[in-house]
Amino acid sequence: MRVLLVAYGSRGDVEPMLGLGAQLRALGAEVQVCAPPDFAELLDGAGIPLVPLGRSLRAMATRAVTGTGKPLPAESLSERAARMVAETYESAAAVAEGCDVVVATGLIPAAAAARSVAEKLGVPYVFVAYFPTYLPSPHHPPLAWPGRPLPPEVTDNRVLWDLNTEHMNTLFGEAINTHRAAIGLPPVENVRDHVFTDRPWLAADPTLSPWPQPADLDVVQTGAWIRPDDRPLPADLGAFLDAGAPPVYVGFGSMPVHDAPSVARTAVEAVRAQGRRVLLSRGWADLALTDDRDDCFAVGEVNQQALFTRVAAVVHHGGAGTTTTAARAGAPQVVVPQMADQPYWASRVSELGIGVAHDGPTLTYESLSAALKTALTPGTRTRAAAVAATIRTGGATTAAKLLLDTVGRGRQHVSAPHPALGEKV
Incomplete structure (x- = not known):
């Protein structure tokens, strides 16, 4: 069996696919991954070949957040969507021959292209989300898109999701349907539902991120897809950890931040004020040490699964992967949400009592100090340890078996290809 995995997004979109x-x-399947070129080293370390999708996502995100770097030609959102559809389709279609199923996540134009690849091949397609609020539900509103704010006077979630349908069609419909026509596929009327299908998968832990019922979609919640990682910690990092009390980790993953030197300085000062050592993760924000004192250490790519068991707390942006890894390790968290799903994860950390949701994306000495004071209490650590014991680790195994079993049954019993794995036809 051959499986094509398509993930257009940050590391939080790509790494779970490596777990799957x-x-x-x-289980004996052949796997091909299509993802942004930024993650070639990550995939190489996992022994999975990468087919790069489009331009460097890190370069584009850094320019957007910081305003630095060589400018790209100006594009409208519809032009960017059209380019993303075309680039994703071209890259995925080039390696899709012989695939038995296509699994996609990330930005809607790219996932739409992945579904077109599956349709042209006549094979099943699965869309996976890593957090519930990406998917339509009467229990939560949709994410607000740039230039398409949610009307504050509307409180009915179903009405808001209807507006979301209109927004997705306006933003991406022309680009997706123009490309579909060019490759001989019929147009779609509802872009979002076409991409998500009526049976999407949710790769999130049920304790951290439950799917509320009743709901309109037949969501398959598999548990989080966790990449196996047995890499030892670097020797110099191990020496730093051994030299004193557990430090506070500060990092923003694949998320650039505005004025990184100020962010690093604020974080170091606030952590030191709590009597703690500091462990800075460089990440896409390029956080760097602010002085040469021996109570601070900077680290690059590292096994967070091992590291987070040895820290006093984790200050981070609130990506699905970092939140889940810290929760599994029983490490108290301070979530400083920047965008997208990150406010959701901040709220879940707060609701579960395993850390603090920082108020907004901008750190100050006062705001981080207050958050750390709560996160570093014995009660928060006790609660984090209790929740850690409930986190499931077999989500990727569950999903892999389900994928293989369902495709196998489809081969035996279905003569016409499914439009999506498990979708009503």
């Missing part, structure tokens, strides 16, 4: 890919390969 590892389990698929353990």
Whole structure:
């Protein structure tokens, strides 16, 4: 069996696919991943070949947040969507021959292209989300899109999701349908539902991120897809950890931040004020040490699964992967949400009592000090340890078996290709 995994987004979109890919390969499947070129080293370390999608996502995100770097030609949102559809389709279609199923996540134009690849091949397609609020539900509103704010006077979530349908069609419909026509596929009327299908998968832990019922979609919640990582910590990092009390980790993953030197300085000062050592993760924000004192250490790419068991707390942006990894480790968290799903994860950390949701994306000495004071209490650590014991680790295995079993049954019993894996036809 051959599986094509398509993930257009940040590391938080790509790494779970590696967790799924590892389990698929353990079950004898061949795996191909299409993702932004920024993650070539990550995939190489996992032993999975990368087919790059489009331009460097890090370069584009850094320019957007910081205003630095070589400018790209000006594009409207519709032009960017059209380029993303075309680039994703071209890259995925080039390696899709012989695939038995396509699994996609990330930005809607790219996932739409992945579904077109599946349709042209006549094979099943699965869309996976990593957090519930990406998917339509009467229990929560949709994410607000740039230039399409949610009307504050509307409080009915179903009405808001209807508006979201209109927004998605306006933003992406022309680009997606123009490309579909060019490759001989019929147009779609509802872009969002076409991409998500009526049976999407949710790769999130049920304790951290439950799917509320009743709901309109037949969501398959598999549990989080966790990449196996047995890398030892670097020797110099191990020496720093051994030299004193557990430090506070500060990092923003694949999320650039405005004025990184100020962010690093604020974080170091606030952590030191709590009597703690500091561990800065460089990440896409390029956080750097502010002085040469021996109570601070900077780290690059590292096994967070091992590291987070040895820290006093984790200050981070609130990506799905970092939140889940810290929760599994029983590390108290301070979530400083920047965008997209991150406010959702901040709220879940707060609701579960395993940390603090920082108020907004901008750190100050006062705001971080107050958050750390709560996160570093014995009660928060006790609660984080209790929740850690409930986190499931077999989500990728569950998903891999379900994928193989369902495709196998489809081969035996279905003569016409499914439009999506498990979708009503």
